[in-house]
Amino acid sequence: MSNWRVASETGVLTEVLVCPPDHYRWIPTNSIVRRTLSEARQGPALPHLQAQHAELVAALEQGGARVHRLTPAPHLPYMVYTRDSVVVTHQGPVLCQLERPQRRGEYATLIDFHAARDSAFWKKSDAGTLEGGDIHIIRPGLALIGHSGGRTDEAGAEQLAGWLRAEGWDVRLEAFDEHFLHLDVLFCMAAPGLAVACVEVLDDGFLSWLKQHGIRCLPVSYRDAMALGCNIIALGRDRVVSAAGSTALNAALRAEGITVLDPDLSLFTLGGGGPHCLTCPLAREEETP
Numbered sequence: 001m002s003n004w005r006v007a008s009e010t011g012v013l014t015e016v017l018v019c020p021p022d023h024y025r026w027i028p029t030n031s032i033v034r035r036t037l038s039e040a041r042q043g044p045a046l047p048h049l050q051a052q053h054a055e056l057v058a059a060l061e062q063g064g065a066r067v068h069r070l071t072p073a074p075h076l077p078y079m080v081y082t083r084d085s086v087v088v089t090h091q092g093p094v095l096c097q098l099e100r101p102q103r104r105g106e107y108a109t110l111i112d113f114h115a116a117r118d119s120a121f122w123k124k125s126d127a128g129t130l131e132g133g134d135i136h137i138i139r140p141g142l143a144l145i146g147h148s149g150g151r152t153d154e155a156g157a158e159q160l161a162g163w164l165r166a167e168g169w170d171v172r173l174e175a176f177d178e179h180f181l182h183l184d185v186l187f188c189m190a191a192p193g194l195a196v197a198c199v200e201v202l203d204d205g206f207l208s209w210l211k212q213h214g215i216r217c218l219p220v221s222y223r224d225a226m227a228l229g230c231n232i233i234a235l236g237r238d239r240v241v242s243a244a245g246s247t248a249l250n251a252a253l254r255a256e257g258i259t260v261l262d263p264d265l266s267l268f269t270l271g272g273g274g275p276h277c278l279t280c281p282l283a284r285e286e287e288t289p
């Protein structure tokens with residue numbers, strides 16, 4: 001039986017789910033990839049995709065995580081962004097409800113993956129739409145759920161918030177424009193009390209809320225955020241995976257004393273997803289302060 005639990009974005013990552021990019025291609029589902037498609041002469045080549053994905057897996061394993069893999073399917077090119085279909089909480093996995101028709105079928109592979117490992121879903125989203133890229137389990141008892149209507153909508157966000165609030169959690173719902181795709185394009189946790197954020201875009205009320213909760217932000221520009229320069233995954237113990245292309249942010253993180261593992265993920269960031277989107281944490285260990 002797999003008893004997967006995640007109570008924060010910054011605990012030590014011990015188990016993580018990815019999907020090999022065997023069938024990855026760019027399809028026009030978001031503003032970032034639409035620009036890519038308008039500029040690219042040809043789509044990404046499989047050996048190049050595999051080499052970049054292997055760099056990501058190597059970074060996760062270097063960080064000490066056990067990497068699990070989904071079985072990719074030809075008709076689900078974006079299943080490589082494993083963040084979105086399931087979010088694992090302190091009570092176990094929650095099955096999300098994807099908005100884009102091109103991605104809805106991912107639920108079947110995820111149900112099979114968890115069933116095969118005797119991993120029971122805590123909840124299944126069935127109100128509106130809910131995508132993992134909009135959900136931040138910030139720390140035990142504190143969560144943030146973005147809703148743009150483009151992916152997660154208010155009904156989907158409210159349903160997850162209700163489940164967490166019934167557990168005594170403090171949950172903030174944050175509205176943002178669907179141009180930004182997912183909230184993890186604009187905001188991610190790096191370490192306890194330290195986030196990376198596109199502060200020029202995020203609302204003042206949200207930035208004050210972060211401050212009130214003792215979370216400091218390293219700023220990322222709009223231009224960098226739209227190249228997934230804000231989209232990182234924390235490995236715990238002051239280590240993160242951040243794309244090699246995010247040079248300004250990586251320098252700022254290192255100046256904070258954070259260890260940055262930086263795989264080249266350019267072919268995936270051009271599709272609208274970076275290290276945070278390409279990974280679904282299955283288990284993290286919380287460190288006692």
Ligand SMILES: NC(=O)NCCC[C@H](N)C(=O)O
Binds near residue numbers: 029184271277
């Ligand atoms: N969490 C994320 O931001 N996921 C990236 C999803 C990108 C994918 N191309 C999509 O449009 O759904």
